[in-house]
Amino acid sequence: MDLNYPKDIKIKEEKLSDFNHLISIIENSENIKDRIESLQELAKVGEANERYYNLLENLLISDSNHKIRYLAANSLKELFLNKSFIPMKWSFKHESSVKCLIAITNTLGAINNSKSRKFLWNELQNVSIKKYREHIDTLLEKRKLDGYSGPKLAELLNNCHVIRFLENKFGKLRYSLKLGKVIRLDLSNANSHVFNYKILKLPDFIGVLKDLTKLDLRFNRIKSIPNSIKNLTSIKYLDLSYNKIKKLPTDINSLQLLEYLNLKSNKIMSLPQGIKDLSNLKTLNLRSNNLASIPNNLDELENLEELILRGNNLDKLPLSFVGSHLRILELGLNNFKIIPNSLRNLKDLKILGLEGNQIHYIPQWIGKLDSLEILRLHNNHVHKLPSSIGNLNKLEKLTLWNNNLKLLPDSFKKLTNLKNLNLNWNNLERVPKNLPQNLEILSLWGNKIHKIPKSIEKLTKLKILDLNFNKDLDLSKDTINLEKNGLIIYK
DSSP: OOTTHHHHHHHHHHHHHHHHHHHHHHHHOOOHHHHHHHHHHHHHHOOSOHHHHHHHHHHHHHOSOHHHHHHHHHHHHHHOGGGOHHHHHHHHHHOOOHHHHHHHHHHHHHHOSHHHHHHHHHHHHTOOOHHHHHHHHHHHHHSOGGGOOHHHHHHHHHHHHHHHHHHHHHSSOEEEEETTEEEEEEOTTOOOTTTOOOOOSOOGGGGGOTTOOEEEOOSSOOOOOOGGGGGOTTOOEEEOOSSOOOOOOGGGGGOTTOOEEEOOSSOOOOOOGGGGGOTTOOEEEOOSSOOSOOOTTGGGOTTOOEEEOOSSOOOOOOSSOSOTTOOEEEOOSSOOSSOOGGGTTOTTOOEEEOOSSOOOOOOGGGGGOTTOSEEEOOSSOOOOOOGGGGGOTTOOEEEOOSSOOOOOOGGGGGOTTOOEEEOOSSOOSSOOSOOOTTOOEEEOTTSOOOOOOGGGGGOTTOOEEEOTTOTTOOOOHHHHHHHHTTOEEEO
């Protein structure tokens, strides 16, 4: 005798009761949230019986809510794939929601029999977008129906669904195709031709474009990035600058091929730890955001060459900041009072921007950054330069305007590659004598200089000398000779 029999019967009765209750809510409730939750729960407890199939088929074909239709399409795919061709075919022709249409197309692809493949093939041949159709026609001529699986045909159609949706909303698009799939898409400064609205939200189904290598979304009003962006695993170039994004999705580390990420002029307050996993990233632009700190693992970005953090709220950096191969680092317009010690090992650095901070002191180790070509220190409170600055023998441009300098160290003349020197608005009382020989542009306006020394003649490559706003400047006859020799003097 089976002593568990009554218990088994009870469990079955409870399941049936739950099943009936959920179906009743789905069919009769006017509360969309309750219907969606019930349909999701039904997918967990329901059995693949005829009643369940009929419910899903009816919801897919006739329900007015696109979220309900989407869930029905996915449940049919999971539980009734072999019976789904006819309702999916009908819905494909009548569905208005792109998200639902993508789910339906995926189901037709998954069925993957001769009927479903033939249907998808015919739909591809009837694509209404001229540019897309011409590309598809060429592609299909080279490879006949037998050469395509159902999922492959579905993938081609889904790319088309996304482009059609975007063109209907924003007019003619700039995009490139390869083998039937979108590889480059430019939605920068996109305007709806109906309401002239810029993109407010990036649709979830953007993740369908898995072969996308370049996506440009500059100058819109996007506030958040959908998690589906993790599916763009081929992307190398992503520009989201000039939007209203506050945070990045944690799954951004899925974009393993990403080389260029531009997030300039958003509202980002922090970076996810997973950003360290973008191992191919070369350029990261976070200019003009709201960052008060950055993760201490950016040094794991071994290929990072350009990091732009200008215009944030940073006052310190982690000890292990970035990899030693960094070429460009922009830290201007932050709240630094001292130059972070973590920069001292950036031996390959060519451009360093520290302008617009509250820096009083330049450390001696600055001379170790002997690959520097451009150094920006203007708009700080610097009153003295270290002697080691003369070790920067590759330096070509140095901006020091609006500081408190009274003189330059003797080692300054060792900067033999320096061509452009800006010392505007300091406290210089004379033109420094220890200027490097190859200087071409020298800006000294807004100081306290009284005269031009004869030693300026030794700067034979000097082309421009700017002495505006030195109110007590006394110009001698030698000045006329300098001008005759081709030197442009602003005074």
